[in-house]
Amino acid sequence: MTRADVIIVGGGLMGAATALFLRQRGVSVILLERDLVGSHASGTNFGNVRRQGRFLPQLPLANRSREIWGRLPEVIGEDAEFLPSGHLRVAFSDAAIGKLEAYARDARPYGLELELITGNALRARFPFLSPEARMASYSPLDGHANPRLAAPAFARAARRAGAEVQERTEVLSIAKSAEDFLVETPAGTFRAPILQVSSGAWGGRMAEAFGEPVPITPRGPQMGVTEPVPYRIAPVLGVASDVTEEGVYLRQVERGNIVFGGGLRSEASLDTKRARLDPVNTLRQLPYLARLLPAVRALSVIRTWSGVEGYMRDDIPVMGPSAKVPGLFYAFGFCGHGFQLGPGVGATMAELIATGSPGVPIDPFLISRFAASEGDPR
Amino acid sequence: MAGPVIVVGAGPAGIRAAERLVEAGLRPVLIEESARDGGQIYRRQPEGFTRPHEALYGSEAAKARALHAAAEALRPRVDWRPETLVWAARDNALLVNAAGRSESLPYAALILATGATDRVMPLPGWTLPGVTTLGGAQIALKAQACTIGARPVFLGTGPLLYLVAWQYLKAGAAVQAVLDTSPFMKRVEALPWMLARPGLVVRGWTYTRDLQKAGVRIATGIMPVAIEGDDRAAAVRWRDATGQDHRTECDAVGIGYGLRSETQLADLARCAFAFDAGARQWLPVADEDGRAGVPGVYLAGDGAQVRGADAAELAGRLAACAALRDLGTAVDEIEMVTLRRRLAPMTRFRRGLERAFPWPANLAAALPDEALVCRCEAITAGTLRRAGGEYGAPEVNRAKAFSRTGMGRCQGRMCGLAAAEVLAAARGEPIEAVGRLRGAAPVKPLPVATEAAP
Ligand SMILES: Cc1cc2nc3c(=O)[nH]c(=O)nc-3n(C[C@H](O)[C@H](O)[C@H](O)COP(=O)(O)OP(=O)(O)OC[C@H]3O[C@@H](n4cnc5c(N)ncnc54)[C@H](O)[C@@H]3O)c2cc1C
Numbered sequence: 001m002t003r004a005d006v007i008i009v010g011g012g013l014m015g016a017a018t019a020l021f022l023r024q025r026g027v028s029v030i031l032l033e034r035d036l037v038g039s040h041a042s043g044t045n046f047g048n049v050r051r052q053g054r055f056l057p058q059l060p061l062a063n064r065s066r067e068i069w070g071r072l073p074e075v076i077g078e079d080a081e082f083l084p085s086g087h088l089r090v091a092f093s094d095a096a097i098g099k100l101e102a103y104a105r106d107a108r109p110y111g112l113e114l115e116l117i118t119g120n121a122l123r124a125r126f127p128f129l130s131p132e133a134r135m136a137s138y139s140p141l142d143g144h145a146n147p148r149l150a151a152p153a154f155a156r157a158a159r160r161a162g163a164e165v166q167e168r169t170e171v172l173s174i175a176k177s178a179e180d181f182l183v184e185t186p187a188g189t190f191r192a193p194i195l196q197v198s199s200g201a202w203g204g205r206m207a208e209a210f211g212e213p214v215p216i217t218p219r220g221p222q223m224g225v226t227e228p229v230p231y232r233i234a235p236v237l238g239v240a241s242d243v244t245e246e247g248v249y250l251r252q253v254e255r256g257n258i259v260f261g262g263g264l265r266s267e268a269s270l271d272t273k274r275a276r277l278d279p280v281n282t283l284r285q286l287p288y289l290a291r292l293l294p295a296v297r298a299l300s301v302i303r304t305w306s307g308v309e310g311y312m313r314d315d316i317p318v319m320g321p322s323a324k325v326p327g328l329f330y331a332f333g334f335c336g337h338g339f340q341l342g343p344g345v346g347a348t349m350a351e352l353i354a355t356g357s358p359g360v361p362i363d364p365f366l367i368s369r370f371a372a373s374e375g376d377p378r
Numbered sequence: 379m380a381g382p383v384i385v386v387g388a389g390p391a392g393i394r395a396a397e398r399l400v401e402a403g404l405r406p407v408l409i410e411e412s413a414r415d416g417g418q419i420y421r422r423q424p425e426g427f428t429r430p431h432e433a434l435y436g437s438e439a440a441k442a443r444a445l446h447a448a449a450e451a452l453r454p455r456v457d458w459r460p461e462t463l464v465w466a467a468r469d470n471a472l473l474v475n476a477a478g479r480s481e482s483l484p485y486a487a488l489i490l491a492t493g494a495t496d497r498v499m500p501l502p503g504w505t506l507p508g509v510t511t512l513g514g515a516q517i518a519l520k521a522q523a524c525t526i527g528a529r530p531v532f533l534g535t536g537p538l539l540y541l542v543a544w545q546y547l548k549a550g551a552a553v554q555a556v557l558d559t560s561p562f563m564k565r566v567e568a569l570p571w572m573l574a575r576p577g578l579v580v581r582g583w584t585y586t587r588d589l590q591k592a593g594v595r596i597a598t599g600i601m602p603v604a605i606e607g608d609d610r611a612a613a614v615r616w617r618d619a620t621g622q623d624h625r626t627e628c629d630a631v632g633i634g635y636g637l638r639s640e641t642q643l644a645d646l647a648r649c650a651f652a653f654d655a656g657a658r659q660w661l662p663v664a665d666e667d668g669r670a671g672v673p674g675v676y677l678a679g680d681g682a683q684v685r686g687a688d689a690a691e692l693a694g695r696l697a698a699c700a701a702l703r704d705l706g707t708a709v710d711e712i713e714m715v716t717l718r719r720r721l722a723p724m725t726r727f728r729r730g731l732e733r734a735f736p737w738p739a740n741l742a743a744a745l746p747d748e749a750l751v752c753r754c755e756a757i758t759a760g761t762l763r764r765a766g767g768e769y770g771a772p773e774v775n776r777a778k779a780f781s782r783t784g785m786g787r788c789q790g791r792m793c794g795l796a797a798a799e800v801l802a803a804a805r806g807e808p809i810e811a812v813g814r815l816r817g818a819a820p821v822k823p824l825p826v827a828t829e830a831a832p
C-alpha cells in the first residue's frame with residue numbers, strides 16, 4: 001500500500017496511538033517510522049503516568065489519556081505493565097507546600113482529586129519517605145507503566161486493525177500536490193490527502209519546512225535504575241521544587257528495581273539521534289534521591305540512559321491542525337511529559353482528523369500561537 | 379586537550395604502556411580496579427600470602443617476576459590508583475570511583491588496557507552453585523589458594539581449559555574430566571597458524587599429556603547437555619563425538635569458551651566498533667599501533683583483541699609510543715617497527731586459536747527454551763526468542779528492551795555474546811545482523827551513596 005487516507009510521520013507513542021484510533025474510525029493509515037517504533041523518547045522515558053503537576057488546561061487531555069491507560073488490555077490486548085499505584089509529590093520547603101496547596105485547589109474543577117498529607121499522617125502512610133518531607137500531594141489514580149512496551153504494543157494493535165506500519169523507513173521530504181502529500185522515503189513515495197507530523201523532537205524541522213517554525217530544543221532527561229530489592233514502594237515519588245537539580249523522581253517496578261530520573265538534562269542531537277547521558281548529572285541526582293527515599297542509599301545504580309525529547313519554549317506541546325497547510329496536522333514537542341498523554345493524544349488526533357473536532361480542548365497547543373508572536377519565534 | 383595521559387588497567391598491557399610513558403619523562407595516571415597490579419594472568423596473591431612466583435605462574439614465572447618488578451619500579455613515578463573503578467567517560471575525562479568518592483579526571487590521552495573476561499555459553503544448570511567460569515576457577519587457585527571443588531569437571535574450549543585443568547591437577551584436585559566442544563581435527567587444521575608460536579603449541583601439548591598420564595578423561599568434539607544437581611552441581615551430562623550420551627559425576631564445574639574483550643569503556647569513550655568474524659565479537663576499531671578512531675584514545679592488550687599476555691606487553695608499549703608521538707614527543711621509528719614486527723606472529727597465532735577452539739555458536743540454537751540466558755534478570759532462552767519472533771526485535775538492543783536480557787547488574791558482559799547468538803539463530807540471521815549491546819554507564823554498579831568530589 002502506498003496510498004492511504006492518512007500518513008503519519010513518526011512512530012513514537014503519539015504516532016502509534018493515532019494510527020490505532022484512526023483505524024478504529026475506519027480511516028486507512030500508513031505509519032512511517034525511521035527507526036523502530038518507540039525506540040526514541042517513547043521507549044526511553046521514565047514511565048510516569050502522572051497527571052498532577054501538569055499545566056492545568058492540559059488536564060482534560062490527561063484525563064482522557066488516563067481513562068485509556070486504565071483499559072489498555074481491551075484497547076491493545078496487553079497492559080504495558082501499567083500500574084495505577086498512585087503518585088506522590090513531596091515538598092521539603094514552605095514555597096513548595098504553597099504550590100502543592102494551590103495546585104490541589106485549582107485541579108479540582110478539572111476532576112483531579114488530590115489528597116494533601118502532612119506530618120505524622122504522612123510518615124504513617126508512607127514510612128519509606130524521608131523524615132524531612134513536610135507535605136505530599138497524593139494522586140491515587142496516577143501511576144506508572146513500562147515505556148519499552150507501550151508504543152510497540154500500540155503499533156502491533158494498529159497493524160492488527162489494518163494499519164500499515166513501516167519501520168526503518170525514514171521520511172526524507174514531503175511535498176504537496178493539488179490533492180495529496182507526497183512523502184519521499186528510501187522505500188519509495190507514499191501519498192495521502194492528510195498528513196500528521198508526530199516525529200517528536202524532530203517535529204520542529206518538519207513544521208519549519210511547511211513554513212511554520214517553532215521554538216523547540218532537543219534535550220535528554222537523565223535516567224537510571226538500581227539493582228532490584230523486594231517490592232515495597234507502590235506510588236511514584238517526585239520532589240516538588242522550583243530548583244531544577246532538586247527535581248528528582250523515582251518509582252519501584254514490581255520486580256524490584258528502582259527507576260529514577262530528573263534534575264539537569266543533557267544535550268541531545270537531532271543528527272546523531274542520541275542524547276548522551278552526562279554521568280556528572282547522575283552524581284548530582286544521588287543525594288536528592290537519598291533525601292527523598294533514604295533507604296536508596298544502600299543500593300547501587302546498575303544502568304543509566306537518556307533519550308531525545310523535544311522541549312518547546314513555553315513547555316507545552318504542539319497539537320492540532322496546521323495554520324497554513326490544509327490537511328496537515330501536528331502532534332509533537334511534548335516537553336518531557338508526553339508518555340502519560342500518548343493514548344489520549346492518539347484518540348484526540350484521530351477524532352480531530354476523522355470528525356474535525358478534537359473532543360477535548362486543545363486550543364493552548366495550536367501551532368498558531370507562535371505565528372502570533374513577532375519576528376523569529378526562536 | 380589538558381591533563382595527563384591516563385592508562386586504565388594494570389595488567390601486562392597497562393604496565394608496559396605506563397612504563398614507556400615514564401621513560402619519555404611523563405607521569406601518567408595508572409588506574410586499576412583491583413587492589414594490586416598484575417592483571418589477569420599475572421594476578422597477584424593478596425598481601426601476606428607467600429607462595430613463590432614459580433608456584434603461582436609455572437612456566438610464566440620469569441615473565442611474572444619481571445612484570446611485577448616493573449610495576450613496583452613505576453609506583454613512585456606514576457599517579458598509581460589501585461582499587462579505583464573507571465565507571466563512566468565524558469568528553470576527554472573519565473569518572474573514577476574510589477572509596478565511595480567519584481572524581482572526574484581529564485586526560486590528554488587515554489590508553490585503555492582493560493583486558494578480557496571469560497566467554498560463556500549458557501547451558502541448563504549453569505547457574506547452580508559449584509559452577510564457575512574457568513577464569514574464576516583459576517583466580518580461586520591463584521589469588522586465594524582455594525579450589526572450586528575436590529572433583530571438578532572442566533568444560534568448554536580453548537587453551538585455558540587445559541591450563542586450568544592442569545593447574546588443578548597440580549594442586550591435587552581429582553579432575554574428573556576435560557570436556558572440549560572443539561573437535562580435535564580443528565587443532566590439526568589450525569596448525570599452520572598456531573605454529574607462528576611453536577613454543578606455545580608444545581606447552582599446550584604437555585598439559586594434555588600430563589592430564590592423560592594422570593588418567594584424566596579428555597574428550598573432544600563433545601556437546602554439553604546439562605549440569606545436574608539439586609542444590610549444587612553434582613554431574614555433567616554430555617554427548618560425545620559419536621553421539622553417545624554420558625554422565626560424569628563431580629562436585630564443581632569450570633566452564634569457559636575462550637575470552638571476550640572487555641570493551642565497555644571503549645564504547646563509552648565513543649570508539650567505533652566493527653564485527654570481527656574470527657572472534658565473533660564486535661570489537662573497537664584501532665589501527666596497528668592501537669589508535670582508536672577517536673582522537674586521543676588508544677587501545678592495547680586483550681581489551682582490543684585477544685592475543686594473550688606476551689602480545690599485551692608489546693601492544694601496551696606500542697600504544698604508548700603512538701600516544702607519545704601524537705602528543706608531539708619524538709619516538710624512534712625503529713622501536714615501533716620492531717614492536718609491530720614482534721606482534722605479527724601473535725596476531726597470526728590468535729587467528730589460529732580461533733580456528734582451533736571455535737566459540738560453539740551452534741549451541742545457542744540448541745539451548746532449550748527453559749534454560750536461563752541472562753542470569754542477572756533470570757531471562758530464559760524462550761523469552762528471548764519470543765522477543766525476536768513474535769515481538770519482532772531485529773537486533774539485540776530491541777530484544778533487551780522487550781525481554782530485559784542484559785539489563786541486570788552485569789549489563790550483558792556475561793550473557794551478551796550468547797544472547798546475540800540465541801537471537802540470531804531464532805531469527806535465522808547471521809550473527810552480525812543482530813548487532814551489539816550499546817554500552818551504558820556505570821561500567822560496574824555505582825553505589826547511590828557515592829559522593830561527588832568537588
Ligand atoms: C528520558 C525521558 C524521560 C521521560 N519521562 C517521561 C515520563 O516519565 N512521563 C511522561 O509523561 N513523559 C516522559 N517523557 C516524555 C515522553 O517520553 C515523550 O513526550 C513522548 O514519548 C513523545 O512521544 P512522541 O511520539 O512525540 O516522540 P518519540 O517517541 O520521540 O517518537 C518520534 C518518532 O519519530 C521518528 N521520526 C523522526 N524523524 C523521522 C523521519 N524523518 N521519518 C520517519 N520517522 C521519523 C523517530 O524515529 C521517533 O521514533 C520522557 C522523555 C524522555 C526522553
Ligand SMILES: Cc1cc2nc3c(=O)[nH]c(=O)nc-3n(C[C@H](O)[C@H](O)[C@H](O)COP(=O)(O)OP(=O)(O)OC[C@H]3O[C@@H](n4cnc5c(N)ncnc54)[C@H](O)[C@@H]3O)c2cc1C
Nearest residue numbers: 387389390391411417418419464493513679680686687690
Ligand atoms: C580469568 C582469566 C584468566 C586467564 N588466565 C590466563 C593464563 O593462565 N595464562 C595465559 O596465558 N593467559 C591467561 N589469560 C589471558 C591473559 O590474562 C591475558 O592475555 C593478559 O592478562 C592480557 O593482559 P591485559 O593487560 O590486556 O589485560 P588484563 O591482564 O586482563 O588486565 C586488565 C586490567 O584492567 C583492569 N580494568 C578493567 N576495566 C577496568 C575499569 N573500568 N576500571 C579500572 N580497572 C579496570 C582489570 O581489573 C585488570 O586488572 C586469562 C584471562 C582471564 C580473563
